[in-house]
Amino acid sequence: MTAQSSRTAEIRHRAKSRDGTAEALLKDLLRDLFQVDASNVKINHDQYSLNSLNGFFDTEDGEFFFKFHQEEGEEVMSGEYYRADILAKAGLPVDQPVLMSVLPGEQILVYRRRRDPRFSDVLRELDLSDDPRRRAMAVAAERKLNHEVLDVYLETLHPITPDQAAAEPVNRLFFERLIDPATGAFPGGRFKSFYVDREFAFPGASLSWDEFSNTRFRINGVEYAETVGDLFVASHARIDPRRLADAGGVTAHGDAHNANVWFSESGDAASLSFFDPAFAGEHVPTLLAEVKTTFHNVLAHPLWLYDPAVAAEIYDAKAELSGGVLDVTTNWTPSPVRKDLLGVKAADMWKLLLKALDDRGILPDDWRRVVKLSLFLCPTLVMNLRAGATFHNPTSSLIGFSLAVMAGSEPVAGTDFLTEFFDAIDPRAGA
Ligand SMILES: Nc1ncnc2c1ncn2[C@@H]1O[C@H](COP(=O)(O)OP(=O)(O)O)[C@@H](O)[C@H]1O
Ligand SMILES: [Mg+2]
Structure with a gap:
C-alpha cells in the first residue's frame, strides 16, 4: 500500500x-x-x-x-x-x-464525542490553585476508580508464562524502549537515541553521557546508591518481559495516565472512566499494571514533565558537581492533590495488591526493585528529558532526572517521600 x-x-x-x-x-x-x-x-x-x-x-x-x-x-x-x-x-x-x-x-x-474534561486537566488546575472542596471530589473519584480496578485485578490474577508476559503490548512502554527493535541490542531504542553519548545541561553543571551516567545524585542532602547508568542496566536485566511472569498477570489498561481518563461530574461527586486502551491486555504482568498511573499521575506533577516551561518559572533547581557527586538542590515538591493521590495509590491499590500476591505465594522477593526500576523508566523514556532536545530546559531536566533517580534508586542513608511510600505498601513490613 x-x-x-x-x-x-x-x-x-x-x-x-x-x-x-x-x-x-x-x-x-x-x-x-x-x-x-x-x-x-x-x-x-x-x-x-x-x-x-x-x-x-x-x-x-x-x-x-x-x-x-x-x-x-x-x-x-x-x-x-x-x-x-x-x-x-x-x-x-x-x-x-x-x-x-x-x-x-x-x-x-x-x-x-465526550464533553467531559480529562482527569489530567482537572488535576492541573488543582496543581496551579488548590481548592480543598474540589480536591476532595477528585480524590474520592480516584479512590473509587482504584477500588474498581483492584477488584478486577484480584478477580483476574492468574499465573502467566514468560511467552504470555512477553506478548503483552505494555512492554512497548518499558523494556522495548531500551533496545533496538530489530536486533534487540542494548543500548538501543529511545534509550540510546535520547541519551547515550549526548550532553546533559543543568543549571550549574554540564556533563557528558559518560560523566552523567556514572555520577551519583545527592538530592536535597540525600545521596542515592545508584547512578542513571546503573539503573538503565538493571532495568534491562530485570524488566525483561520474560522475567516479569513471576508475579502472575491481570487484565489491565496498563497506560491509564490521567490524559486517558475522563472526569464526569454530577452534583457533588465525580466518576472516572478510561479511554485509549492501546496497551491493555489480559496477561499484563501484575507488577507493571499500576506503574504508569503511579508515575504519570503523581510523580510527573506538578508541571515538570508536561509543562517544563511553566515549571522553570515556578521552581528552582540547581546542581553542582562536587567530589564526584551531582549535588542537587530544588524546591520542587508534590502539590497537595498529588500527595493525596499518592496516598490513595498506596492504601487503596498497591498495599492490597501486593498483599494479595504475597498471600498467593507469588510476590517476588525483589518486588520493590521491579516496581522502582519500572517507575524509573516512565519519565526517562516517555520523552527526551535532556534540556534543549525537545521541550525540556535545564531546570525541568534536573527536576526530572532527580525524580527518576529517587524513583529508581534507594538512598544510601536517610529517607525521602518515596521510601516512605514503599515502606507503607510493603506487605511484609513488620513481619
Ligand atoms: N470520545 C472523545 N470525545 C472527545 N474528545 C476525545 C475523545 N476521545 C479522545 N478525545 C481527545 O483526543 C485526544 C487524543 O485521543 P486518544 O484516544 O488519547 O489518542 P492518542 O492515541 O493520540 O493518545 C484525547 O486526549 C482527548 O482530548
Ligand atoms: Mg491518549
Whole structure:
C-alpha cells in the first residue's frame, strides 16, 4: 500500500494545508465506510502525535470523535477496538468505539464525542490553585476508580508464562524502549537515541553521557546508591518481559495516565472512566499494571514533565558537581492533590495488591526493585528529558532526572517521600 493509494494518508497529508480539502475527503470516507452523512467535520490540529490524526463530526445521531493512525499493517485500530473490549468484559469503565474500519489504508475508529474534561486537566488546575472542596471530589473519584480496578485485578490474577508476559503490548512502554527493535541490542531504542553519548545541561553543571551516567545524585542532602547508568542496566536485566511472569498477570489498561481518563461530574461527586486502551491486555504482568498511573499521575506533577516551561518559572533547581557527586538542590515538591493521590495509590491499590500476591505465594522477593526500576523508566523514556532536545530546559531536566533517580534508586542513608511510600505498601513490613 503506497501513500498515494491510502485514503487516510491522503487526508493526513491534506490536513496540513488547512484548506478544508481534508475535511471534504473525510466526509466522503465516512459515507463510503459507514453510510453516515457527516457534518461539521473538524480535524484537531493541537496534537503532539505525529502518527495519528483525530477530530469531530456530527450526524443526525449526535456528536462523534474519530481517530486514525497512519502506519499501515500494524492493525493499530483493530487492536484498540479489541483491547477496549477486553477491559469492558472484565467490568472496567472504558469507552468503546461505536464504528470501526480495518480496511487497509482506511483504518478508522469512531467514538461518541465526550464533553467531559480529562482527569489530567482537572488535576492541573488543582496543581496551579488548590481548592480543598474540589480536591476532595477528585480524590474520592480516584479512590473509587482504584477500588474498581483492584477488584478486577484480584478477580483476574492468574499465573502467566514468560511467552504470555512477553506478548503483552505494555512492554512497548518499558523494556522495548531500551533496545533496538530489530536486533534487540542494548543500548538501543529511545534509550540510546535520547541519551547515550549526548550532553546533559543543568543549571550549574554540564556533563557528558559518560560523566552523567556514572555520577551519583545527592538530592536535597540525600545521596542515592545508584547512578542513571546503573539503573538503565538493571532495568534491562530485570524488566525483561520474560522475567516479569513471576508475579502472575491481570487484565489491565496498563497506560491509564490521567490524559486517558475522563472526569464526569454530577452534583457533588465525580466518576472516572478510561479511554485509549492501546496497551491493555489480559496477561499484563501484575507488577507493571499500576506503574504508569503511579508515575504519570503523581510523580510527573506538578508541571515538570508536561509543562517544563511553566515549571522553570515556578521552581528552582540547581546542581553542582562536587567530589564526584551531582549535588542537587530544588524546591520542587508534590502539590497537595498529588500527595493525596499518592496516598490513595498506596492504601487503596498497591498495599492490597501486593498483599494479595504475597498471600498467593507469588510476590517476588525483589518486588520493590521491579516496581522502582519500572517507575524509573516512565519519565526517562516517555520523552527526551535532556534540556534543549525537545521541550525540556535545564531546570525541568534536573527536576526530572532527580525524580527518576529517587524513583529508581534507594538512598544510601536517610529517607525521602518515596521510601516512605514503599515502606507503607510493603506487605511484609513488620513481619
Ligand atoms: N470520545 C472523545 N470525545 C472527545 N474528545 C476525545 C475523545 N476521545 C479522545 N478525545 C481527545 O483526543 C485526544 C487524543 O485521543 P486518544 O484516544 O488519547 O489518542 P492518542 O492515541 O493520540 O493518545 C484525547 O486526549 C482527548 O482530548
Ligand atoms: Mg491518549
